[in-house]
Amino acid sequence: MKIVVASGKGGTGKSTVAANLAYSLIELQSVTLVDCDVEVPNLHLFFNPEPAIKEVFTIIPKIDSDLCTLCGDCGRFCRYGALTVLKDRVLVFEKMCHACGGCMIVCPEKAISECNYAVGRVEDSNPLPGLRLISGFLKEGEVLAPRVIKDAKAAAEGDGLIIIDSSPGIACPVIEAMDEADFCILVTESTPFGLHDLDLAVGVTKSLGLKAGIIINRSDGSDEDVRNYCRKMDLPVLLTIPFSREIASVQNRGDLISEKLPGWKEQFAGVYKECLELCGVDE
Amino acid sequence: MKICVTSKGAGADSAVEQRFGRSPFFVFVDSESGESKAVENPLVNESGGVGPRAVQLISGEGADVIITGQLGGNATAALQASGMKVFAYSGTGTVSEAVAQYKEGGLRQLI
Structure with a gap:
């Protein structure tokens, strides 16, 4: 079972939901939590892990200047602008390269080979009994977030229950995080901004054919607009987390409400049960 | 000397x-004869990476000098390596x- 937590809007509480959901289940079964918000991963702040670290590489072209005739074919082929053929040399723009390998195919002199280029790292740890935490970190200044997400998810592959924390937005990193998930929890808040971006995220889940349910976070009790939207779109509201000082103070210390406040562990376990039911999976 | 000017039209x-x-176009002007030739830019509607690709196109046409408005970071890096000189024209x-104006020495050199 693979559950991805997404939102559209930033700051709605994806990491809070992912971390609490994972914590609430570890007494029942092993859980693998994957932090795919690779530009600003922060799930490790809840758990203080001591991780094993593995670098993430992408492939970039390497030009053999003895073989290269400066014909220009690679530069004309590369739609990302990663290669510029000048009069006396070929420039490689590493950050523009999408590792498609096309330049190696079109080069008539076979002057281009692959070489590794580090874009980030994956940290793997077991911070609590029953909990595995895998966090993707994109290197500062790098842009290939999906590459790091792919490796973080690959590390979790084969584990029984995987909970994936995605980045906000609806672009490539989010789609990579959602890819091959069984269910998507969309976290929103009862503001016009939360609802607007929730609608965008729902559009992505529909395009991907991904089943989804909603968690309303920091609810001030006036959630009619979000609830009406969910009814209209036939999306179940799995949980409502109130806007309360008590919850905020636990969260702000880097703690989990499912650990520190009574009742929340059961509530999150109930969310998981509902996810299973909505996916048609028997426990 | 061949001067390339970024241009809205073909002349x-x-x-x-x-x-x-x-x-939309790159107009190449021969500074001695005054003759010009326009090349339509195939990169106008591309999603990204157009700077370095335009540099290859212009370098391939044999330009020595480029006159344009503004440059992005990747285009700048490619142009610095290209050996071509670049001058800014901000007029209409x-x-x-x-x-x-370039011949009179009235344009600011970018690269």
Whole structure:
């Protein structure tokens, strides 16, 4: 079972939901939590892990200047602008390269080979009994977030229950995080901004054919607009987390409400049960 | 000497385009004979990476000098390596007017 937590809007509480959901289940079964918000991963702040670290590489072209005739074919082929053929040399723009390998195919002199280029790292740890935490970190200044997400998810592959924390937005990193998930929890808040971006995220889940349910976070009790939207779109509201000082103070210390406040562990376990039911999976 | 000017149209009487990689045309002017030739830019509607690709196109045409409005970071890096000189034209005049101003030494050198 693979559950991805997404939102559209930033700051709605994806990491809070992912971390609490994972914590609430570890007494029942092993859980693998994957932090795919690779530009600003922060799930490790809840758990203080001591991780094993593995670098993430992408492939970039390497030009053999003895073989290269400066014909220009690679530069004309590369739609990302990663290669510029000048009069006396070929420039490689590493950050523009999408590792498609096309330049190696079109080069008539076979002057281009692959070489590794580090874009980030994956940290793997077991911070609590029953909990595995895998966090993707994109290197500062790098842009290939999906590459790091792919490796973080690959590390979790084969584990029984995987909970994936995605980045906000609806672009490539989010789609990579959602890819091959069984269910998507969309976290929103009862503001016009939360609802607007929730609608965008729902559009992505529909395009991907991904089943989804909603968690309303920091609810001030006036959630009619979000609830009406969910009814209209036939999306179940799995949980409502109130806007309360008590919850905020636990969260702000880097703690989990499912650990520190009574009742929340059961509530999150109930969310998981509902996810299973909505996916048609028997426990 | 061959001067490339980013241009909104296909001739030396067209207005100078401020954008570099997404300029609709590149007009190449021979500074000695005054003859000009326009190349339509195939990169106008591309999603990204147009700067370095435009540099290869212009370098391939044999330009020595480029006159344009503004440059992005990747285009700048490619142009610095290319050996071509780049001058900024911020006016609203034509390609011919920009070339004339360049010849008088009235344009600021970017690269």
